Amino acid sequence: xxxxxxxxxxxxxxxxxxxxxxxxxxxxxxxxxxxxxxxxxxxxxxxxxxxxxxxxxxxxxxxxxxxxxxxxxxxxxxxxxxxxxxxxxxxxxxxxxxxxxxxxxxxxxxxxxxxxxxxxxxxxxxxxxxxxxxxxxxxxxxxxxxxxxxxxxxxxxxxxxxxxxxxxxxxxxxxxxxxxxxxxxxxxxxxxxxxxxxxxxxxxxxxxxxxxxxxxxxxxxxxxxxxxxxxxxxxxxxxxxxxxxxxxxxxxxxxxxxxxxxxxxxxxxxxxxxxxxxxxxxxxxxxxxxxxxxxxxxxxxxxxxxxxxxxxxxxxxxxxxxxxxxxxxxxxxxxxxxxxxxxxxxxxxxxxxxxxxxxxxxxxxxxxxxxxxxxxxxxxxxxxxxxxxxxxxxxxxxxxxxxxxxxxxxxxxxxxxxxxxxxxxxxxxxxxxxxxxxxxxxxx
Numbered sequence: 181x182x183x184x185x186x187x188x189x190x191x192x193x194x195x196x197x198x199x200x201x202x203x204x205x206x207x208x209x210x211x212x213x214x215x216x217x218x219x220x221x222x223x224x225x226x227x228x229x230x231x232x233x234x235x236x237x238x239x240x241x242x243x244x245x246x247x248x249x250x251x252x253x254x255x256x257x258x259x260x261x262x263x264x265x266x267x268x269x270x271x272x273x274x275x276x277x278x279x280x281x282x283x284x285x286x287x288x289x290x291x292x293x294x295x296x297x298x299x300x301x302x303x304x305x306x307x308x309x310x311x312x313x314x315x316x317x318x319x320x321x322x323x324x325x326x327x328x329x330x331x332x333x334x335x336x337x338x339x340x341x342x343x344x345x346x347x348x349x350x351x352x353x354x355x356x357x358x359x360x361x362x363x364x365x366x367x368x369x370x371x372x373x374x375x376x377x378x379x380x381x382x383x384x385x386x387x388x389x390x391x392x393x394x395x396x397x398x399x400x401x402x403x404x405x406x407x408x409x410x411x412x413x414x415x416x417x418x419x420x421x422x423x424x425x426x427x428x429x430x431x432x433x434x435x436x437x438x439x440x441x442x443x444x445x446x447x448x449x450x451x452x453x454x455x456x457x458x459x460x461x462x463x464x465x466x467x468x469x470x471x472x473x474x475x476x477x478x479x480x481x482x483x484x485x486x487x488x489x490x491x492x493x494x495x496x497x498x499x500x501x502x503x504x505x506x507x508x509x510x511x512x513x514x515x516x517x518x519x520x521x522x523x524x525x526x527x528x529x530x531x532x533x534x535x536x537x538x539x540x541x542x543x544x545x546x547x548x549x550x551x552x553x554x555x556x557x558x559x560x561x562x563x564x565x566x567x568x569x570x571x572x573x574x575x576x577x578x579x580x581x582x583x584x585x586x587x588x589x590x591x592x593x594x595x596x597x598x599x600x601x602x603x604x605x606x607x608x609x610x611x612x613x614x615x616x617x618x619x620x621x622x623x624x
Contacts, residue, residue, distance in 0.1 A: 226455040229480040233306060237455070237487050242269055242300050242325070242333075245488075249308045250274060251317065253325075258366045259338070260329070260358040267333035268363055269299050269325040271313050286322040287403075287609045288373050289313075290364065294382030294409075295501070296443055298332045298491040299325035301381065301588070306481045310589075312379075312598055319602065322371055326363050328355055328387075330441065331491040348440040351500035351513040352383075356390035356537070361398050368401060375403040377605060381588060382557070385410035385549075389510070390537040392545070399545060404608045406601060407549045408587040412510050412539070412566060414501070414557040422469050427506060430499040431516070441492040450487055462486045470556060472583045476590040485589055503534075510566065511536045543569035548604050550597055552582025575604065 228234035235248035246253040254270040291313060293301045302325060305311040313323045327333040329350060330342075340347040368376060380388045385407035392399050417423055425433070450458050459482050466472040474482070500513045507514075514534040547570060551558045560576070567574060579586070579596055587597050 265336040288376035292384035360391040
């Protein structure tokens with residue numbers, strides 16, 4: 181009986197919260213969008229810093245972004261074991277012939293993005309020289325960028341519609357069990373290489389930790405793992421709104437945000453607000469929720485990065501992170517438990533314990549973690565404790581004053597992050613031929 185009452189209350193709350201938002205989005209915002217005052221408001225005399233910046237900001241997808249920089253993105257489709265179709269991108273120079281990709285076996289480097297982003301994230305530097313994948317292509321590496329299910333590039337399933345709640349019923353568990361191993365297996369099969377280097381940003385590192393911990397065969401395929409701002413067990417968020425969302429149960433999150441995608445209308449808001457106002461809103465939101473000052477990220481970098489920064493994910497994946505923060509354990513998603521057990525904590529703890537991702541089993545894997553000392557989403561002491569067996573193969577690079585996004589976009593990211601990273605990468609691949617580069621090393 182109590183379960184039914186609780187479900188009814190959540191249903192009413194869901195209607196109270198979501199119906200006004202639905203009406204506002206369907207009828208009010210479209211009217212505001214065409215009003216002359218909003219047309220003037222959103223143009224706000226925006227001036228691009230360069231032609232490259234203009235082309236990247238206005239690019240519709242990763243193919244256009246690569247072409248603006250003088251590269252090409254070849255698209256591949258990976259079918260996961262549970263039926264999702266994921267797009268992965270292989271980055272090559274315009275001078276690379278198709279047969280060269282087959283004949284020349286180059287060291288493979290795979291990039292994976294963070295939460296609420298996609299593969300474009302790594303190509304959003306304000307110049308070609310600030311985009312790590314392009315630098316590695318020029319250095320002679322075979323570079324691939326992956327995507328999670330549900331984002332801009334992976335909205336297909338062999339049976340499910342992306343409009344259904346079933347399509348969005350996934351968390352970090354599915355990323356670790358299906359997306360990462362299936363994607364890496366596909367890439368190694370295409371390139372005919374036994375191993376690759378994995379570079380993950382934020383949740384892209386978390387997914388790697390999770391996948392490596394439960395899949396011994398996958399660990400054998402990793403030559404080097406590099407984590408940029410590697411989140412495992414984030415610190416508790418301090419802002420009252422963020423703290424409320426983190427501590428509320430998944431059912432309440434579903435009542436507020438629904439059971440499908442989160443951040444589904446980012447492009448609409450970009451168009452409504454215009455470039456400068458949208459940049460201000462993103463800046464304000466990052467300060468408000470995470471206290472990120474972004475002191476090391478310039479205005480031009482924000483102009484390039486913010487329009488392509490966000491991409492949908494499931495509400496459940498966000499709820500999963502909130503569970504990890506609350507439990508202070510890097511664990512799998514905890515499904516709903518009986519009301520009887522949850523109402524009696526001592527009984528619940530005896531009868532139900534959510535399985536952790538056993539990252540302690542990872543060992544003998546060359547690993548480099550690069551992070552900022554001002555990143556509130558990183559608890560490196562806890563991370564090191566979880567990686568105790570791998571400490572002899574672990575290189576830590578702590579950057580003073582760096583926040584979460586700085587490992588990709590900081591003004592001095594080339595000197596502080598990219599150069600040490602490429603040095604480590606070259607050391608691991610020192611016995612392999614990297615002399616046949618595809619293009620010159622000039623940057624826009």
